[in-house]
Amino acid sequence: MMTVTDWDVSQLRDKVERACKRIAPLWPLKSFVAVNPYMGLTHQSFWEAHATLERIGGTGLCMPRTYYWQQLKNGRITHKDLRAALREWGCVRDVSSLEQEITQNRPGAQMPFALFTDILGHAEGQDWSGFVVERISQYCAAYFDEGQALWPFPWSDQSLYQGWIHFMRYDKSPGIWGVRGLREAIGAWPDSAEGAIVQAVRDLDVPWQAVDDYLYAALWSVGGWAGWTRYRLWQAELRGDDDGALRDLLAIRLSWDALLYKLQPRETGKRQWREWMVKVSEPPIPPETAIPVDVIFQTALEIGYQRQLPGLLNGPSRLPNTQGNPVAQAVFCIDVRSEIFRRALETVAPGMQTLGFAGFFGIPMAYLRFGDLEPQAHLPVLFTPAYCVSEGFDHQQNPTVIEKMRIRRHLTVHLAKTWKMFKTSASSTFAFVEAVGMLWAPKLIGDSLGWTRPVPHPDRVGIPGTMHRRLQPVLSHRERSIWSGHHNCTGIPESDRPAIAASVLRNMGLITDFARVVLLVGHRSSTVNNPQATALDCGACGGQSGEASARVAAALLNDAPTRRALKQQGIDIPDETYFLAGVHDTVTDEVQLFHLDAVPLSHTGDVAQVVQWLTDAGQMARQERAILVDRGDRSRSVVHAKIRQRAQDWAEVRPEWALARNAAFVAAPRSRTWQRDLAGRVFLHDYDWRRDPSFHRLELIMTAPMIVAHWINMQYYGSMVDPRRLGSGNKVLHNVVGGSIGVFEGNGGDLRVGLAWQSLHDGIEWVHEPLRLNVLIEAPQDAIEMVMAHHETVRILVENGWIHLFQIADDGYLHRWGWDKQWHRDEITGS
Template sequence: MIGDLIDHAAHFLPAQGPLQTFIHHNTLHAFESMAFTDAVVAASRLYGTEPFLPERVFHDHVRAGRINAADIDAVVAAEIPHGAEPIIPGGPNRLIFHSERLRYWIDIPAGHRLRWRLAETDALTEVTPLAADRRRGESTDLTSLWTHLTAVDTQAPTPAVGARPRESLLAETGVDADHLVHPVLIRVTAAFLDQGVAHWSMPGRAGGLLAAFREVYGGVAGPPDRFLRGLSTCLRAQHGWGSERTISWALAELRVARRDWGTVIADTLISLRGWAGMVRHLQERPDSAPVAAPPARLADYLAVQLTLDVFAARHVSRLPRRPVSTPDSSLALAYEAFILAQIMIVDLDVLADPRHAAAWLSQVNACDELTRRRLLHLAYEHRHREGFLGALAAHQRVAQPAPDAEWQAVFCLDEREESMRRHLEEHDPAVETFGAAGFFGVAMRYQGHADVRSRPLCPVVVTPTKTVVEKVVEPGLGSRRRRWRGRVAGARTLGRGTVVTVGLGLWHAAALVGHCLFPRATHRSIDALPRPPKTRLVLEPEFTVEDMAEIVSGLLRTIGLRCSPLVVLVGHGSSSMNNPHESAHDCGATGGGRGGPNARAFAAMANHPGVRARLRDMDVVIPDTTWFVGAYHNTADDTMTYFDTDLAPDGALDRARASLATACASSAHERCRRFESASLTLPTHRATAHVHRHSVDISQPRPEYGHATNAVCVVGERSRTRGLFLDRRAFLVSYEPGNRGLLDGLLRAVGPVCAGINLEYYFSSVDPVGYGCGTKLPHNITGLIGVMDGHSSDLRTGLPWQMVEIHEPVRLLLVVRADPDHLLEIMIGDPNLSLLAGNGWIQVVAWNPDADQMHLFADGAFTPYVPADIELPTVDSSGEVYGGRRDHLGFAHVRPSDAVAVTGVIR
């Protein structure tokens, strides 16, 4: 029974693994069976977090025009039940009330602040400035209005006390027992999960957390904490008890009714959910541990926590009773109703009737802060959806066909590559670009020549069965340097050891000073020392010719690629200094890894003579003159690395290298506008140096912004978005409409991956502390598995503030070039898509390629959608749109250029 209760509670714990395998996912995965707006509210009550942005932030958007009156009216009409009857005689009905209420930001102070305002200002005698123009010239008896409203009994319900004994003790004494328990539990769990940072391994670790806890704290001397007096005796008496028996004993000692066991177990684990979630993750995925996972079991962790809870409860219960007072919300409600009665031009005399005053107060209470934030969020998303779909439709009216492709580049669908592709096409119109999942269909474990062990490079829902190894075929200087370093590290005599220690200490001290004062120059000098060896990937016999042909065929068919003489596959990743969340910037399609090896493996497969022969039998023809090259784009410093170039025909890569170098520099320039450290007048030729410094500066908390600003995903032909400035907001997935079978598999992979990225950014930006991990500045890496604030805190999950501070928290808008009936069949047939779309975690639009008509998914069906008729600005280059701007930008049509980048010079 207890095991079942623990399994149920575990669904509400974070699923994030160790830092090196950070993978974006829906933070509230346990709530996907609920409608999105209901789920975020339910989760906020469970976790004590925020469901939406603060109301003040939304009103900033109202003032900036990012939410307008039409958006508010459209949302209110859809979300608020209709009612023509006025709330009070002569007053507004419910629809008008909500629409009017959402237009105004009203500061309603609470507690002593409100009492001070009422007593010390003219708030009860002077008309509020928000209604001054409307009430000008009127004779209004505000004192009587206040008297009428405060005469109505609106006593707020008594806040419920949770089932955990800690809740009742807190209400009675004002002392939080968790403040006693958590520091001890954090120390114990951190020592148990440690991956080699600690010099001494925790005693009894092999027997599990509960056994190790008993061995450490069950000694004769006992623990030093005052509230744990008697714990050592108790633990010795429990010798041989399993975790479930210990949990049952603790719940009985805490006097928890059996009917409340499930709730108490869940609330207990959630109270320190970062650590509990990591224990659960390593229990289920021990292979994800950076070094070696200990025998982690969530039941052991719970047994330890409840045992500590027992002793904390005994200690706190002996303290004097000091009840915690709760603020009276009825006065704040009356004040809000008082202000709104002035704003909405109601007959104030009508409110002299207690029935009407009660009806007015009831309506004000019904449109509470949470309701307003929900509606304003929907209005915010409505403006975003209207703007994007309107821009997409307007772009079709002015877009021109692309010229015949002289070479092609396949990028990851990542929204950071949107600017890269756009700049590449602007500078070299003869290139054709595509977007695909960044593992390029090659699901594998990969071990580089310098790696200690292999790691999976594929989506997390895929379990790779094949391992690809990078083999050295010609050693470089780096290999000799590693051998020399190994001999130095093996110095065991006193004299040699002293010399080595002092020498290496001075070397690293000098390097540290260099990284602090001259980060870019130091990194370049150190990076230039080793010459990398020449290597090849060993694909066979792990992959047979049949396997490789299926992989190559699948990608080419899905994205509709008809081969030109050169095809460059561009994987991506990110490298930065002193950044615990570095892997969060890497490729989600490779499971938080870097996509270079996948691109390299695909190119090798596509160049394989046997594979090409097999492809011809499958009616997939790759011309003999076509050559595939794998490449890697570092999104932190915007550099390119090319693989196996010595195998390519002479001169085949010259133009591509030059064009991609130009695009990298332009993309870096566009990114720099978001960095406060970069001047808005920074010339393009200096942008690459600036982003490179960002990536190698150990004091830099923002090496890049990652997926920040992601908001939409377009699945369809590039011709529909080519030349459209999307401000790095769009995942771009290439798909040639017509092959329904391929679309099914494509959406099953793309939908959850993009939704996971989008939702993690949503929650980490809406509540940077509750769902994100707060600011990076106090973070300390703990046991190589995660970060804490300072020396002791919950294990922080989610994204740091420095990754999400510029993000717009809106749900992903997925636009698919497909017949709505067929798209609906796909969504119904896939459980993940069914939940995500059906419950509103993503918004879906079917863009029918036959009728060129859009359909919006809502309430289980697609309905025709007419995009807003907007005028799309036309510019000659992307720089005209973003130049001199740091804020979020609108969309624009970039006029095709005849210029061709063949020299790599920025123009």
């Protein structure tokens, strides 16, 4: 066994970097986008990662056995699925024996990798790990605060670790728990994070072969704050910079272990720690040859859904005739919630064509709303904004009126923040309740009964409704005089617009056969009193509403000079084609169209017809979605009223199901899925490989929207299979941390990540299913392989089994990418 004297600091530094790379970033509440919580483990196969997570945290990538038993009883998992799973794993077992075993508790479940605080807590009957996590969490909340606290943190100008050293000299909590001599020990402790990590590993005498697991387990124990500091590192790396907060956090967690070990007067805990270190230093026991029953049932669950895949597709005999220009076109985000609305719209308007494209519509921008001080990025977090587009009024508006509106908005937002700070501050909470408690009753009653809207939309605070209609995206720096601010928000230069417009149209597959009216429909979610509300908005827009992206895209494609330049690139948009922006509210299934007063007189009749179709489609979509939302009266009027009430109910914990039940991603012509009921479970991206001779669009789809869909899929997966670490608990108990950093469940503990229980479970049964994303692409096999060969991230996800990849052949049959890196005519789906 290698001892602590056999390695040097550089070797340990490599292990620290490796542990840090295993952590997935946690985006703040203002852009709470979905991220694969297993991102740092994708270099392992899916089932190798399962074993790693079981070893480190005790919970892998499978559900509790009671879940699988319930799926077997209700027919979701069948004997046919189990037999197919056994064949996939090469197992020879009897299905009846599987049924019997799944009803039993797991024998000899592996103990998670213990830190010293875990061992000490077991020895003394006190939750030392909970205490340490609480102290670290409260310190991090104060250090990273973004304006929620009334008093500034005194050591925020120092590194996270050095600030902690100062903080610990004043923290009295360890003394209450009986820790003596901590202040003196802190005074003698290394003053650098790297020195502390080295000292801790040596003092605890961690065997070299166990260091990797120990470091990862330490970060895993404060996984929420590890995710936040990883996000800071992610942002720094985009700037070509570095951020040491994640390493500092690791140093703090290890220091707690080492200092408690040093100061612990009783030998029981120390002795058990040394015994544990001997155990983890022993050679690993060879894994059993038998595949665990949990793995077989999880495989069978996924096979059960994959059997449905052929039914989602039209074969050659059912492909619709799409010749001729459609009466109208509508481009929606690929979000699974759009699938229901698209299908409804195609039903009520048979002559309308719908398309699916990432909801930022290919505009790589940040957007500065009127009166705001900071622009927001409106594009996938994988990208960096190339432009900043502002919002302002047209030149016909009185400049004096504009300035008054700007001042009013600034003042209103400032007062709202000040009022909120006053109400939530520790010094005024009780006085506020005593002083205005009864006077606030009408407001609470109105909010509860839906008579008033509890929280106005922050983007529109202080702007009268008549002024909303005049707000326009400002594409050119020549119009900068209509907004004020310190940002270099110069818009999209006129010279760049043709190339961007051409890219937008080509990537969405719309370069010929334009209709008279083309809708560009983003999406947003209208909910109140929900700290994680941005998780319900557009992931392709960085957790923002898709409204701004749709409006900018429409303005760009209606721009006359841009259209003239597009003709030189072979894209001839007819003069009679008009682009109109809208936004789909995924709670109410209502679509709002913008700038209707600017529609040409020649198109008013067309737009009026489109509005009617959208209204009818909304009614149909609400009826379908009501099955999941409400089990009561489903008449159209009642459903609409109930859904609107849910959107404005400040106490509603399930205003919508967002992307729950997502299971597949399809990149193919819409004709392949036309009139097929995909049940709101499929990301739909339009793609026709015959119009993509260079396969550039295919490459873009597989490296951006497919990756984002995988992230979303894994966030839901992790929140369900490991809700304690990768979910965010009970939404009712959420408290915002640091202004917009994240949430606590209650008033402490670790920063929570992932989704709340109410986003996955309806109170009676699970709504979501933990399935890896099934990706179906209609393109030549060698083209798909070329993308994988050129992009390691994509290849790893496919070859390590984090997604299931299928190729749709011209005849509609499916071919699966196998473990042997070959295509196989799929047997599970019956193709």
